[in-house]
Amino acid sequence: MTLEKKENSYSICVGPVHPALKEPVKLNMEIDGEKVIGVDFELSQVHRGIEWAATRRNPLQVLFLAERICGICNMCHMLSFSRAIETIGDIHAPPRAEYIRVIGAELERIHSHILWAGVAAHELGFDSLMHYTWKLRENVLDTIEYITGNRITKGLITIGGVRHDIPEKKIPRILESVNFYYSHFDKMAKVFLNDPVIKSRTRDVGILSRRDALTTCAVGPTARASGVKKDVRKDEAYAAYQDFDVEPILPDAYTGEIHGDVYDRVLVRLLEVKQSAEIIEKAVKSMPKGPIAWEEKPAVILAKLKPLVGEGIGRHEAPRGEVIHYVKLVGEESPYSWKVRAPTYNNMMPWVPMLMGEQIADIPIIAASIDPCMSCTNRAVSADKTTTMYTMDQLRRLSFLKTRELKRGLGK
Amino acid sequence: MFTMQKELFRQLFKRAFTNQFPVKHAPKSVAKLLEDVGKGKKKINPPVPVPDDFRGKLAYDKDKCIGCQMCTRVCPSKALVFDTKTRKVKYYLSRCTFCGECVSICPVKCLSFTKEFLLADYRKD
Numbered sequence: 001m002t003l004e005k006k007e008n009s010y011s012i013c014v015g016p017v018h019p020a021l022k023e024p025v026k027l028n029m030e031i032d033g034e035k036v037i038g039v040d041f042e043l044s045q046v047h048r049g050i051e052w053a054a055t056r057r058n059p060l061q062v063l064f065l066a067e068r069i070c071g072i073c074n075m076c077h078m079l080s081f082s083r084a085i086e087t088i089g090d091i092h093a094p095p096r097a098e099y100i101r102v103i104g105a106e107l108e109r110i111h112s113h114i115l116w117a118g119v120a121a122h123e124l125g126f127d128s129l130m131h132y133t134w135k136l137r138e139n140v141l142d143t144i145e146y147i148t149g150n151r152i153t154k155g156l157i158t159i160g161g162v163r164h165d166i167p168e169k170k171i172p173r174i175l176e177s178v179n180f181y182y183s184h185f186d187k188m189a190k191v192f193l194n195d196p197v198i199k200s201r202t203r204d205v206g207i208l209s210r211r212d213a214l215t216t217c218a219v220g221p222t223a224r225a226s227g228v229k230k231d232v233r234k235d236e237a238y239a240a241y242q243d244f245d246v247e248p249i250l251p252d253a254y255t256g257e258i259h260g261d262v263y264d265r266v267l268v269r270l271l272e273v274k275q276s277a278e279i280i281e282k283a284v285k286s287m288p289k290g291p292i293a294w295e296e297k298p299a300v301i302l303a304k305l306k307p308l309v310g311e312g313i314g315r316h317e318a319p320r321g322e323v324i325h326y327v328k329l330v331g332e333e334s335p336y337s338w339k340v341r342a343p344t345y346n347n348m349m350p351w352v353p354m355l356m357g358e359q360i361a362d363i364p365i366i367a368a369s370i371d372p373c374m375s376c377t378n379r380a381v382s383a384d385k386t387t388t389m390y391t392m393d394q395l396r397r398l399s400f401l402k403t404r405e406l407k408r409g410l411g412k
Numbered sequence: 413m414f415t416m417q418k419e420l421f422r423q424l425f426k427r428a429f430t431n432q433f434p435v436k437h438a439p440k441s442v443a444k445l446l447e448d449v450g451k452g453k454k455k456i457n458p459p460v461p462v463p464d465d466f467r468g469k470l471a472y473d474k475d476k477c478i479g480c481q482m483c484t485r486v487c488p489s490k491a492l493v494f495d496t497k498t499r500k501v502k503y504y505l506s507r508c509t510f511c512g513e514c515v516s517i518c519p520v521k522c523l524s525f526t527k528e529f530l531l532a533d534y535r536k537d
Binding site: 128135149190298 | 513
């Protein structure tokens with residue numbers, strides 16, 4: 001795409017390797033004076049061919065491959081993949097396993113949101129705050145290591161259950177961690193939400209209106225900060241989330257108004273840390289007894305999964321937004337196809353309305369405000385730049401044609 | 413105003429959180445440091461203890477292994493390779509992702525986790 005040029009305007013390019021960006025993405029911008037008047041971005045600098053590798057491995061191996069998609073929110077990919085396989089095989093994880101999954105997923109959310117808060121502070125040039133928030137993050141990492149045996153890659157989930165139980169003796173440590181975040185939440189909120197420097201850098205910067213959030217299909221905290229009530233934990237209520245009454249957090253819960261700016265995105269994420277802590281506390285206290293997996297022996301799981309045929313979709317509300325995994329099994333050992341849609345894929349289009357009309361100095365914090373994760377997003381790479389680009393209408397027409405073709409195949 | 417400054421001043425007078433492992437300052441020569449430690453001249457700060465279920469380097473009991481190849485089937489990174497001559501498994505530490513699937517699938521429990529985590533090296537062999 002070429003950007004529209006104006007008289008006296010010039011173009012600058014941020015990335016793929018740039019000190020302001022933590023991961024490679026190329027932002028092309030048309031600048032008039034200090035103002036951004038055109039935005040475009042290029043992806044696929046970190047394509048790793050994970051989906052290709054999955055078609056040469058069995059589902060239990062793909063589970064750990066899925067975990068390596070993202071370094072921060074790795075459990076969400078494992079959970080989505082196993083949920084996709086579970087829908088194909090009509091497998092139901094036992095209730096205790098569902099509770100442990102919720103505890104794991106919420107610990108991950110606390111870790112991811114606090115990490116992001118540190119990165120946001122760093123992008124604002126407030127490095128002492130970054131080190132302070134990352135110090136707070138250590139507590140949840142230690143708890144994760146205590147439960148699962150590793151700080152980041154938890155390896156908690158298997159198809160139809162979980163791999164590690166949370167015995168009675170580990171529960172006090174989890175509650176201790178939850179209380180730690182309760183007691184530090186106020187201080188963190190005070191610094192992030194009342195500090196005049198942060199407020200002036202983030203208030204009314206990078207505004208994404210509710211309408212833009214809907215048309216660009218934003219997900220997760222980015223959409224919620226713009227006033228879109230969207231949360232898979234509430235909408236689909238999978239795992240054990242129906243027991244906890246998760247309400248999507250909108251910024252008007254705290255300030256009484258929705259701006260859809262960077263400040264609101266900070267606010268939503270901070271409030272979600274508290275919400276996650278509440279969910280963990282409830283889950284730990286009301287955990288049912290029973291088995292932790294549909295089938296405990298990995299060899300039996302493999303044998304039972306091999307004859308499965310069909311397509312399945314697994315959804316999960318990752319810290320960054322909704323993640324979708326599509327899996328097709330054809331009765332062979334390895335999946336026939338696997339498609340991952342990471343939340344950043346949806347949250348990138350909102351960059352265009354967010355960055356329009358903003359100052360050059362605000363580009364890093366606006367780009368970081370959606371919590372981008374490029375390596376999760378990169379699912380395809382185009383080797384020749386001559387490939388056709390489809391518009392929204394063309395894609396919709398293609399999907400109509402495909403549906404008609406499928407219906408004809410069904411004899412309707 | 414000054415919400416963060418208060419916290420920062422408080423941090424100034426607190427003990428450092430970092431565990432200075434293995435020694436406080438980088439030594440000029442690692443070999444000499446190890447020699448001194450061996451002689452008892454210098455002391456090494458112990459690392460932060462790892463939890464009980466820590467997933468560290470794999471321990472492989474070769475005599476117990478029956479060569480069923482189950483671990484090679486579930487290893488996601490192909491770190492365990494079956495040797496047809498000896499009917500045993502070869503373990504490539506550099507490929508291992510410490511997922512623990514081999515430990516849970518092994519029928520005779522010849523694979524287990526140790527608490528060893530200092531595995532970085534310049535050489536791959």
